[in-house]
Amino acid sequence: MDxxxxxxxxxxxxxxxxxxQLITFVLMIxxxxxxxxxxATNAMDKMFAVPLLLILAVVQVGFQFYYFMHMKDRGHExxxxxxxxxxxxxMLTIAALxxxxxx
Amino acid sequence: xxxxxxxxxxxxxxxxxxxxxxxxxxxFGLWFFLGGETVLFASLFGxxxxxxxxxxxxxxxxxxxxxxxxxxxxxxxxxxxxxxxYAMYHMKNNDFKKMQxxxxxxxxxxxxxxxxxxxxxxxxxxxxxxxxRSSAFGSAFYTLVGFHGGHVxxxxxxxxxxxxxxxxxxxNLYNAPKFNTFSxxxxxxxxxxxxxxxxxxLMGKVG
Numbered sequence: 193m194d195x196x197x198x199x200x201x202x203x204x205x206x207x208x209x210x211x212x213q214l215i216t217f218v219l220m221i222x223x224x225x226x227x228x229x230x231x232a233t234n235a236m237d238k239m240f241a242v243p244l245l246l247i248l249a250v251v252q253v254g255f256q257f258y259y260f261m262h263m264k265d266r267g268h269e270x271x272x273x274x275x276x277x278x279x280x281x282x283m284l285t286i287a288a289l290x291x292x293x294x295x
Numbered sequence: 296x297x298x299x300x301x302x303x304x305x306x307x308x309x310x311x312x313x314x315x316x317x318x319x320x321x322x323f324g325l326w327f328f329l330g331g332e333t334v335l336f337a338s339l340f341g342x343x344x345x346x347x348x349x350x351x352x353x354x355x356x357x358x359x360x361x362x363x364x365x366x367x368x369x370x371x372x373x374x375x376x377x378x379x380x381y382a383m384y385h386m387k388n389n390d391f392k393k394m395q396x397x398x399x400x401x402x403x404x405x406x407x408x409x410x411x412x413x414x415x416x417x418x419x420x421x422x423x424x425x426x427x428r429s430s431a432f433g434s435a436f437y438t439l440v441g442f443h444g445g446h447v448x449x450x451x452x453x454x455x456x457x458x459x460x461x462x463x464x465x466x467n468l469y470n471a472p473k474f475n476t477f478s479x480x481x482x483x484x485x486x487x488x489x490x491x492x493x494x495x496x497l498m499g500k501v502g
Contacts, residue, residue: 202309203388210384217377224373224492228366231497241501249493253486260380260482267313271326278333285334289341 216259223252311386312475314468321472322479329483336487339442340494343435347499351430354423356499365496368411369488372447375404376485379478386474391466394474398458401481405451412444436495443491446484453477 227248230241258264263271308314313322347356382397416437419425427437454477461470 206384206387210381213377213380213384217373217380220373221370224366224369227493227497228362228369231500232362238501242498245493245497245501249489252489256376256482256486256489260376260485261479270323271329274326274330275333278330278337281334282337282340285337286341286344289338289345293345 213259216255220252220255223248308468309387311389311466311468311471312383313472315472318468318472318475321476325476325479329479332483332487336439336442336490339435339439340490343439343495346431346435347495349431351432353429353433354425355432356436356495357502359419359423359425360496360499362496362500364411364415365492368408368415369492371404371408371411372485372488375401375408376482378404379481383475383478386466386471389466394466395458395462398454398474402451402454402458405447405454405481409444409447409451412440412447416441440491440495443484443487446487450477450481450484453480 227245230236230244235241236244257275261271262268263275311318313319378397378401382394382401385391385393385397425433427434457470457473457477461473464470
């Protein structure tokens with residue numbers, strides 16, 4: 193067993209990665225609870241609540257993409273292009289559809 | 296297959312899901328697909344946002360949505376996202392049994408989510424008479440949330456098929472990419488749900 197050391201090194205690395213992902217999960221649950229609490233307690237005016245809810249969602253989704261789906265790791269240029277390309281098209285689509293009903 | 300793709304701890308590659316060309320292609324293909332899915336769901340979200348106040352005298356979101364159930368569904372799906380991360384963690388450590396166990400928990404949580412959603416729709420239809428045909432809001436709501444639910448159904452079926460098909464094979468370089476691809480898809484379903492609970496339910500309750 194020549195490479196037992198590399199393996200235990202890799203295992204250690206995987207473990208640290210898992211720890212980060214667990215912290216990510218706790219943060220995501222936290223964001224979710226805050227978002228629900230804002231709405232359930234009527235703590236805020238609609239004008240503040242809606243942008244805040246959207247920011248909480250975007251941050252949580254960022255965690256999901258970068259940590260759970262490993263977009264922060266090396267070799268994820270293509271996934272980034274795909275997702276940001278998708279987000280760009282998504283923004284245009286939503287803006288267009290919402291703008292149609294304003295007229 | 297001409298090569299022996301079975302894994303043992305000595306020859307274990309760093310990331311078994313991307314050690315073969317097929318694995319790499321599956322990874323790229325799935326992300327390509329997710330880029331398209333983003334646009335698909337954007338059009339459904341855009342439609343919903345445009346029509347969410349067009350209730351045609353029928354019930355509005357504020358009248359029918361119950362935050363408790365939505366919170367429970369959110370917790371189920373968020374946790375299932377974490378359990379699939381655990382499954383991939385055990386895959387990288389070449390522990391097939393633990394991977395299967397965590398994938399099983401993921402499927403279980405997914406089915407729990409689906410049960411809640413079926414109950415939710417049933418509740419809206421029977422108690423409020425709120426159907427797909429009630430109003431433009433109804434059509435947009437059921438299309439958006441139903442499309443997501445359909446993705447969950449597909450995901451659970453995919454997962455169960457993977458688990459059963461590979462139950463006796465153990466982990467190897469041929470099926471590791473399949474499990475990894477599924478887990479990315481499952482995370483994306485959770486991403487979509489984050490926007491659904493924010494835009495549809497929470498913003499619906501705020502008004």
